[in-house]
Amino acid sequence: MVGRILYVSGDVGSGEERYLLDAGTGETGAPQPVPRGQVLDLSQGRLFPPFNLESILARGYWEPFTGDQSILLSLLRQVKQS
Numbered sequence: 001m002v003g004r005i006l007y008v009s010g011d012v013g014s015g016e017e018r019y020l021l022d023a024g025t026g027e028t029g030a031p032q033p034v035p036r037g038q039v040l041d042l043s044q045g046r047l048f049p050p051f052n053l054e055s056i057l058a059r060g061y062w063e064p065f066t067g068d069q070s071i072l073l074s075l076l077r078q079v080k081q082s
């Protein structure tokens with residue numbers, strides 16, 4: 001379940017940006033739930049499967065998303081889920 005946009009990479013509105021979405025927590029058997037994220041890549045037209053949020057953040061340049069969260073539904077309509 002996708003929650004909200006947390007981070008963005010690239011110029012918003014360019015069609016080339018990537019969004020990092022809140023995907024809740026994973027059940028890994030660890031004592032603490034592991035936060036997960038999903039990358040929505042507009043240039044590839046894909047929504048990638050949920051993955052460890054900290055791992056995603058470590059592998060790219062991300063800025064906190066401060067825009068309007070209401071764009072999320074429109075963004076999801078533009079991509080295929082992987």
